[in-house]
Each structure stands twice: as structure tokens, then as C-alpha cells.
Amino acid sequence: MTGSFRKIAGGSGCVAVLAACLVAVATGAEVQRNGRGKTMIPGNSTINLGQQTNSWRPLVKTTANLTDVRSIKSTFEFRTFDPEGVVFYGDNHSGEEWFVLALHGGVPEMQIYKADMLISSSGGPRLDDGLWHLMEVSTEGKFVLLEVDGSKALMVGLHSQKVEEVITGQLRLALGGILIDSSKLLVPFRPEMDGCVRAGSWLDLTTPWEMEDDGAELRPCLETIQRGSYFPGSGFAVFNISALSIEAPESGVKIVLEGEFGQMDGTVLSIRGGGALVLGVDIDKNSQTMLLTFGNTVFSTASNTKKIMLMYHKQSIHLSYGEEPFEYQQNLTEGKNLDQSIWREGRLAIGGLLGEGEDAVGSNFLVGCLKKILVQGKQLDMDLSAKDASVWSHTCPVLQRERDNGRDQWV
Incomplete structure (x- = not known):
């Protein structure tokens, strides 16, 4: 993030350097404690x-004295599948001037506040591709420059009529x-960033x-990753269904899940509405079985x-899966139509079985990677849910076979 420091070359002031002020992280976090009991990381x-x-x-x-600043250039490597969130922030005088670098729609965005000027600019390549990108933030005269992989991606000019003092x-x-x-902020966005930084100066x-x-x-920042949402078996994500803006429920509501279901274990999905559990999908890895619970009906099939x-x-629930779809349909009897109020008042959970409120009861949390979660054709964004901190919103480990025991493990 940014801060204030003495005037250095060129005169666009602290904020220009603010941008450069920020950006670092390398390998191997050696965790220590400071005198206030806070965890410190190099x-x-x-x-x-x-x-x-x-x-x-x-x-x-972190906090540093401006007199300790010796460079107006910062570099780091950055990797993510997340299209939106904060990468870093910096300010001086407790926020009188500040700088933010974020992703918005997968594209870099800089927002800067200085001398009553609030500036926002976005551009450059999409960075949410899961690859490591070399980022460099620096100042050139009155401009703040972002380079990505050695090429200019974004430049913001800053000039104030106010006399610039030594900071x-x-x-x-x-x-x-941010602090x-x-x-x-001039342009609002969601703050959560599922990504890694390393090798910084x-x-x-x-x-x-x-x-x-x-x-x-x-x-940890894993060596090999894939796009998806990862559930390590210690928490789940909950959506208010009304916030999903489901249209025309009378014509049917479709939910599509993609992943290696034969390698998962636990509750994949549950829906609760009208004070009762409407539906649950569970997988038992040991028996390679998938259970679909709908009201008092339980249907079992293979999970591979x-x-x-x-x-x-309104009057039925339909299940299909696989490249050559197996299909199961449960028709409801007269007077037992599916309560359509669940699309207005119900809750959808991914990775756990819903109980009262937003608690998960009576089931194992999911262990596995869901590569796609589509509701009415739209991808669910875990950052829009109330989720446990253990859930990885946009990143999954890769399933690899361990040499010693021949078992597949998420690593």
C-alpha cells in the first residue's frame, strides 16, 4: 500500500511514489511474533x-518512515484466477493521500487520491488466467506507471497546482x-482477492x-493450481436464493455442477426453504456413491x-449426469407441488447441509473442487456468499496420484 515520503525525483509527490511504494513478497514466510503479540512475516x-x-x-x-525510502520502483509476481479484488494499498498521513491497485473484470485498475484529486484508471491485459505475471510499479515524472511482463499496461498522470512540500x-x-x-473509492468493487504474490521488492x-x-x-500458495472453488472439509458457502435473481421459476430452475465427483467426499449441495430441507446431494468417496435427498425420498447412484x-x-425434480446422461425424475403427487417460495426466501448451500439459520448440521463438509457451479446458466461467485474462511473462492489444488500409496490426493 502506499504512504508518504520525502520528495524524490520529478515532483508528482508522494502518491506517485505511493504506487511504487507498494509491491513485494518473495518466498518462504518465516513467521515470528512482535512485542504486541502480532504475527510478523518478512x-x-x-x-x-x-x-x-x-x-x-x-x-x-506494515509501516515505515518516509526517510527510509530509497527507491521509487517496486516489483513483484502475481497470480490469480479471481477477476476482482484488492492487490495492494498504500497511504501517507493516515490516509490523507492514498493509492490502490486492484483487479476489476480481470483487468488492472489504479485508484489514487492526492491534493483533492480522485483518479481512477484501468487497462492492460487480463491477469485472472492463473499464470504468474511480473508486475512493476514506478514513477516517471508526473506519471505513475504499471508494467506487466515487461510491457507498459497502465499510466496515470498526476499534477496539482498546490505547492508540493517535502513530505x-x-x-x-x-x-x-485497504486502510x-x-x-x-471512485469505482466500487468487491475486496476479496484469491491470489498470491511473491518475489517482490x-x-x-x-x-x-x-x-x-x-x-x-x-x-499456502500451491505450485500447481486450476480454476474452481475448493472446499477442504472444514466449511461451506451459503447464498440467499433471492439474491441470485432467478427468473421464470415456473418454467424450471436448472443447477449444473462440474468436477471430479468420484474423488469428492461430503455434502455437495443443499437447499432449504419453508422451514425444511428441500434437497441435498451427498457423496461417499469410500463407496463411490452419490445420494440425492428430496423430501422423504432418497435416491442412490454411482458418483463417478x-x-x-x-x-x-413445479411438480417434479429431474437429475441427470455423465456424458451419456443417466436420468432420474421424481414426480410429485397432487397437493405436494414444489413450494415456489424457496426461490424468493430459501437458501442454497455449497459444501454443507443446511440446518436452521446458516448452520450446517448432520453432514460432512465437502472435500473437493467444484470447477463450475451454474444456476440458470450463470456461474456462482463464492465472494457473493457468506462463506467459511477455509473455502477457496476461485482456486483449486490439482488432484495428483501419490507414488507411495497409489491414492489420489488434492495437492
């Missing part, structure tokens, strides 16, 4: 930003969140990062498929 550590849930609060932050004081930097109220500063949440554990489609009509 500035050259690899850090996974994807463990914040519904919060603008940064994952890590002293402290610089605050943060990763994965100002989100209402100050942050203005040559050596100040360590401090973790905001004392109880949090650093999530990569695609499940559930279609709800």
Missing part, C-alpha cells in the same frame, strides 16, 4: 491473499485490503509485514461422473 515472503471473507481489512500491513512522516502499506473507508524496504488477524493461519444437472419443475 517482506520477501510468498503470501496468499485469499483468506479474507467479506471484509476490506487487509491481510497484512515527512510515515508510509502505510497493506496487501489484500481507508471503502466509500472513498518494495522500495527496498526491509520492514516486515504484520498480520491483521491474530488467529489466522497463512494459506464429472457433471451433475438438477432441474426443478
Whole structure:
């Protein structure tokens, strides 16, 4: 994130350097504690930003004196499948001037506030492709420049008629969140960023990062990843169905799930409405069985498929799966039509069985990667749910066979 520091070359002020002020992280986080009991991480550590849930609060932050700044260029490597969220932030004088680098629609976006000017600019290549990209933030005169993989991606000019004073004081930097109220942003966006940074140089500063949440554990940055939502067996995600804007439920509601279901274990999906559990889909990895629970009806079939489609009509529920679809249909008797109010008042859970409120009861949390979760043809975004911090919104590990025991494991 940014901060304030003494005037350096060219005169676009602290904010220009603010942008450059931020950007670092390398390999091997050596976790320590400071005198206030906070977890400290060296500035050259690899850090996974994807463990914040519904919060603008940064994952890590640091503070440095502007007099310690010796460089106006910062570089780091960045990798994500997430199209939207905060990468880093910086400010000086506790937020009087600030800088934010984020992704919006997969494209880099810079927002800068300086001398009563609020500027936003986006452009460059899409970065949500799961590949490592070399990022460089620097200043050239009155311009803040973002380079991606050695090519200019985004440039923002800054000029104020105000007399620029020599800046002293402290610089605050943060990763994965911001230190100002989100209402100050010119362009709103969702803050959560499921991505990793590594191999950084942050203005040559050596100040360590401090973790905001004392109880949090650093999530690893995996060597090999794939697109999807990963559930490690310790939590689930809940959506209010009304927020999904399901249209024309009278003509049927279709939910499509894709993944290696034969390698999963636990509750994949559940729907609750009208005070009762409407539907549940569970997988038992040991028996390679998938159970569909609909009211008092339980249907069992093999789980060795990569695609499940559930279609709800007013008087029936329809299940199909596989490349050569197996189909099962449960017709409802007179007076037992599917209550259409669930599409207005119900809740949909991915990775757990819904109980009262938003609790999960009576089932195992899902272990596995869901590559696609489509409702009425639209991909569900885990960042729009109330989810456990253990759920990876946009990133999955890769299923690999262990040499020693011949079993497939998520690694």
C-alpha cells in the first residue's frame, strides 16, 4: 500500500511514489511474533491473499518512515484466477493521500487520491488466467506507471497546482485490503482477492509485514493450481436464493455442477426453504456413491461422473449426469407441488447441509473442487456468499496420484 515520503525525483509527490511504494513478497514466510503479540512475516515472503471473507481489512500491513525510502520502483509476481479484488494499498498521513491497485473484470485498475484529486484508471491485459505475471510499479515524472511482463499496461498522470512540500512522516502499506473507508473509492468493487504474490521488492524496504488477524493461519500458495472453488472439509458457502435473481421459476430452475465427483467426499449441495430441507446431494468417496435427498425420498447412484444437472419443475425434480446422461425424475403427487417460495426466501448451500439459520448440521463438509457451479446458466461467485474462511473462492489444488500409496490426493 502506499504512504508518504520525502520528495524524490520529478515532483508528482508522494502518491506517485505511493504506487511504487507498494509491491513485494518473495518466498518462504518465516513467521515470528512482535512485542504486541502480532504475527510478523518478512517482506520477501510468498503470501496468499485469499483468506479474507467479506471484509476490506487487509491481510497484512506494515509501516515505515518516509526517510527510509530509497527507491521509487517496486516489483513483484502475481497470480490469480479471481477477476476482482484488492492487490495492494498504500497511504501517507493516515490516509490523507492514498493509492490502490486492484483487479476489476480481470483487468488492472489504479485508484489514487492526492491534493483533492480522485483518479481512477484501468487497462492492460487480463491477469485472472492463473499464470504468474511480473508486475512493476514506478514513477516517471508526473506519471505513475504499471508494467506487466515487461510491457507498459497502465499510466496515470498526476499534477496539482498546490505547492508540493517535502513530505515527512510515515508510509502505510497493506496487501489484500485497504486502510481507508471503502466509500472513498471512485469505482466500487468487491475486496476479496484469491491470489498470491511473491518475489517482490518494495522500495527496498526491509520492514516486515504484520498480520491483521491474530488467529489466522497463512494459506499456502500451491505450485500447481486450476480454476474452481475448493472446499477442504472444514466449511461451506451459503447464498440467499433471492439474491441470485432467478427468473421464470415456473418454467424450471436448472443447477449444473462440474468436477471430479468420484474423488469428492461430503455434502455437495443443499437447499432449504419453508422451514425444511428441500434437497441435498451427498457423496461417499469410500463407496463411490452419490445420494440425492428430496423430501422423504432418497435416491442412490454411482458418483463417478464429472457433471451433475438438477432441474426443478413445479411438480417434479429431474437429475441427470455423465456424458451419456443417466436420468432420474421424481414426480410429485397432487397437493405436494414444489413450494415456489424457496426461490424468493430459501437458501442454497455449497459444501454443507443446511440446518436452521446458516448452520450446517448432520453432514460432512465437502472435500473437493467444484470447477463450475451454474444456476440458470450463470456461474456462482463464492465472494457473493457468506462463506467459511477455509473455502477457496476461485482456486483449486490439482488432484495428483501419490507414488507411495497409489491414492489420489488434492495437492
